[in-house]
Amino acid sequence: MVNRGALAGMAAIFAVGAWLVAAPFVLRYQPAGARWTGASRLDVAVGAALAVAGAAAFLVAVAGRIGELYAQAGAGAEASAAAE
Amino acid sequence: MGVGGIPGPVRQYVAGLGVATLGLCAAGGLALAPVASAYRAAGAGRPLHRAALADWGTAAALGAVSLATLLAWIVAWRRRLRADGILTPSARRRAWREARTQRRRERDEVRAAAVTEPAAGPPDPARVLNELRALLVPLLDEAEAVRPGPDQEEPAHDEPAREPAAGAEPARCEPAGTPSVPMPRPGGLAAMESMLAGAELLMVACGEEEAW
Numbered sequence: 001m002v003n004r005g006a007l008a009g010m011a012a013i014f015a016v017g018a019w020l021v022a023a024p025f026v027l028r029y030q031p032a033g034a035r036w037t038g039a040s041r042l043d044v045a046v047g048a049a050l051a052v053a054g055a056a057a058f059l060v061a062v063a064g065r066i067g068e069l070y071a072q073a074g075a076g077a078e079a080s081a082a083a084e
Numbered sequence: 085m086g087v088g089g090i091p092g093p094v095r096q097y098v099a100g101l102g103v104a105t106l107g108l109c110a111a112g113g114l115a116l117a118p119v120a121s122a123y124r125a126a127g128a129g130r131p132l133h134r135a136a137l138a139d140w141g142t143a144a145a146l147g148a149v150s151l152a153t154l155l156a157w158i159v160a161w162r163r164r165l166r167a168d169g170i171l172t173p174s175a176r177r178r179a180w181r182e183a184r185t186q187r188r189r190e191r192d193e194v195r196a197a198a199v200t201e202p203a204a205g206p207p208d209p210a211r212v213l214n215e216l217r218a219l220l221v222p223l224l225d226e227a228e229a230v231r232p233g234p235d236q237e238e239p240a241h242d243e244p245a246r247e248p249a250a251g252a253e254p255a256r257c258e259p260a261g262t263p264s265v266p267m268p269r270p271g272g273l274a275a276m277e278s279m280l281a282g283a284e285l286l287m288v289a290c291g292e293e294e295a296w
Contacts, residue, residue, distance in 0.1 A: 013149060
């Protein structure tokens, strides 16, 4: 029942979180070796939270989808056994 | 019962909706952070800070992605609830579906009728008679061609049917003693014309009856 759009959305949220973690170093508004600025701390914290949540939700959705497929396969096998 | 009191089949939908909502909140926070934390510009009249640009761009993208994900999870969950019979369609939606099904059925019937009968409406009697004449004229010509000459003796139609030869299979399955129906004489042009006139009269009468 879970469509691909929903799963892709979870993956996109994970990607955005990873980008936020990397952004201070990629865009160089956090100098290396210097004390972290407020913007860097905020971006890394929000990005980490988003990445963890997105990855967890993606895995939960995939696990649920696999569970549904197993349930459908079991129901189909029972129906065929009953027909025989 | 699943983790945290959430049933197993529902857990994925709750997780998806929760993370999509979290993404929306994070997008709002990221949009406000440069203003709230005062790192929007390094100084008055100076260009925007790179962190502010990154946050605003990321917030816009995250907001759009989160909104789309939220809608996708809502649609998926509603579909699952309908499949399980928990969520029933409303009467208005059911009526709309039935009306749509009825419209499709009628359209298919009209299409099928158009394929089988290209000319819609009642048949034109004159056209039908013309087609009938076109069918009968070759038969009349053939009958004229096989008509015996004046010197040949025409077979008597009043004589009884001949008995089939012994052992031969009868041509028609008729009970014994049944008088045979005489075959129409070849070249019965007058009879054919009479049939056509009768058919024409019948069709005209039907047309008048329909007009009444």
